[in-house]
Amino acid sequence: MAGVSRNNAGLSTEAIVTEALRIIDGQGLRRLTMRRLGDALNVEAMAIYHHFPLGKEQLFDAIVAHITDVDDTPRSASEPASHDAPAEPDPRSWRERLHDWAEAYRAALLDHSGALALLINRRADTPAALRSLETHYAAFAEAGLAPDTIPRAAAALNAYVTGAVIREVRTQSPASPDRVAPETVDGRYPHVARLAPTEGEDHDQSFRWGLEALLRGLVGSTHPTDRA
Amino acid sequence: MAGVSRNNAGLSTEAIVTEALRIIDGQGLRRLTMRRLGDALNVEAMAIYHHFPLGKEQLFDAIVAHITDVDDTPRSASEPASHDAPAEPDPRSWRERLHDWAEAYRAALLDHSGALALLINRRADTPAALRSLETHYAAFAEAGLAPDTIPRAAAALNAYVTGAVIREVRTQSPASPDRVAPETVDGRYPHVARLAPTEGEDHDQSFRWGLEALLRGLVGSTHPTDRA
DNA sequence: ACCTGAACACCGTTCAAGT
DNA sequence: ACCTGAACACCGTTCAAGT
DSSP, X not given: OOXXXXXXXXXXXXXXHHHHHHHHHHHOGGGOOHXXXXXXXXXXXXXXXXXXXXXXXXXXXXXXXXXXXXXXXXXXXXXXXXXXXXXXXOOSOHXXXXXXXXXXXXXXXXXXGGGHHHHHTSOOXXXXXXXXXXXXXXXXXXXXOOGGGHHHHHHHHHHHHHHHHHHHHHHTOTTSOSSOOGXXXXXXXXXXXXXXXXXXXXXXXXXXHHHHHHHHHHHTTOOSSOOO | OOSSOTXXXXXXXXXXXXXXXXXXHHHOGGGOOHHHHHHHTTSOGXXXXXXXXXXXXXXXXXXXXXXXXXXXXXXXXXXXXXXXXXXXXXXXXXXXXXXXXXXXXXXXXXXXXGGHHHHHTSOOOSHHHHHHHHHHHHHXXXXXXXXXXXXXXXXXXXXXXXXXXXXXXXXXXXXXXXXXOGGGGTTTOHHHHHHSOTTOOOHHHHHHXXXXXXXXXXXXXXXXXXXX
């Protein structure tokens, strides 16, 4: 009687995934429950199974696909990604393209860090993942890497970005500061005591610093200037 | 009547963690249940709460601590780690020490890849983590890094190793081969089609290759020979 | 101290039924 | 096609009780 008929709540996979992410971000992954999700969508929990017949695991897959569907084009944060634009030449250097992707991917993961655990045991089969791979391969080819090392370079880049986000999330977990607790550092860990950052790391800066180091190591003796 | 009295099943935190890891490795994380774990230990599920009063979350913490308690001393795989040996000078170069740690840590994570998801939202506060940090700081200092860059270098190394393991586990997930499915590569991903490894990656080799590249990038223009 | 047994408030998922 | 409602086989955790 409130305007929506009994058997059409306007549910869609998109709406379900979005609401699921809201719950994860707000209450944590453990509290994402079919019943709670149904409540948030004003629907019986079992209605979700009509859109995800394989149940919660399939919902998790969709959540991961949603999060990792990042747009790494230049920084116009306003308009949504247009996946079907005609291939206009990218003005960015290979280094800029890799940097932009890394920043965008990191930001996407950090935006939903509560869902990070879902990433681990799920394959990266999505079109977005393949697009990113193509971007990385092309960039490293342009950088002059030998063909057989290009997949490894792309793998290393992916590993670094993912691992950096995880490390960042781990070190800023609740109830403990970024820096090492002073009482544990007494005598046995002199280097840690002397060198550990005193007031928390700047994760943004650390990330970029490590990224640049990795790219430097990957492209070997390539000249520091970009642009093939 | 079977030799053990009714209220002493010989339970210990160590035994519980070990059995929990056996279940995770054999059946997956989702099937690790207090009741199942109790069954495997020939005990009522509620007995576990006497050793882990804070419940499953505390058990998870102990599992992560157990997995990440790696020994990175030279490759004598036989004898257990002696944490209280007098400080005999380490004959390995800083590069060898970092390599050895990376390999050992990767192996430890891969050994229980089913528990990887637990790592993500849990702090690395353990003594083992602090020992590793000390190792890394000392090695990078010996390599000649500027003091303020040493924590970042250690963070990058940690990120790479963790991320590489996750990538490895993700790409070898069930029901899909390592290499990219040919049908998705048709026309739109020319570099991927041309350069993707045809018969699965050699993860061991890729890992080492990426690790060396990262270290090269981190230590900057240091000479390729080790030993300060 | 160490473990049991019953109970509570939840879960994910199936299934037949409604519209 | 899309959603509901009841039911089933589980969960984690508490609590009082046993020895």
